[in-house]
Amino acid sequence: MLTSNITRFVTLAIRRPAWIIAISVLLGVLSAAIYVVHNFKISTDVSQLIENEPDWAAREHAIDQAFPERGQTLLIVVETPAPEFASAAATELAAALAKEPQAFKAVSQPEGSEFFEHNGLLYLPTAKVDEVTKQLVQARPLVNQLARA
Numbered sequence: 001m002l003t004s005n006i007t008r009f010v011t012l013a014i015r016r017p018a019w020i021i022a023i024s025v026l027l028g029v030l031s032a033a034i035y036v037v038h039n040f041k042i043s044t045d046v047s048q049l050i051e052n053e054p055d056w057a058a059r060e061h062a063i064d065q066a067f068p069e070r071g072q073t074l075l076i077v078v079e080t081p082a083p084e085f086a087s088a089a090a091t092e093l094a095a096a097l098a099k100e101p102q103a104f105k106a107v108s109q110p111e112g113s114e115f116f117e118h119n120g121l122l123y124l125p126t127a128k129v130d131e132v133t134k135q136l137v138q139a140r141p142l143v144n145q146l147a148r149a
Helices: 002-015 017-039 054-066 068-072 083-098 114-123 126-138 140-148
Strands: none
Touching: 002 017, 126 140
16 A cells, blocks of 8 residues: 555656646745744843842842942044044044033043053054054153253
């Protein structure tokens, strides 16, 4: 009986190959759709993106309590063809935003701060620090003369 069923199916496949191909493609697409519906799920809940372990949640809550303005920070990046233009534009922008205290509680410009004036070399890439120190070594005689004057 099994042999006769197989023989009938092969005969049908030989007589109607387009139907067999169409049915096979349809069954393949249908099975893929069923698999996707049952196995692929997307959550748009942002709180699910980071694991909410008790320790992690407690530390995040402590940071939120210590820095309540943390979630309301606006970072503005100024891009220009030359670094000097960016610095000038950032200074002007910071001054303009500081004149709007009802819209901005605090305005700061990290690059232009006294801290970065004093410790700026600490934050440069290693290659840039190497380049700057080589230039300082070359300028040593001039710096010594200026220091003595």
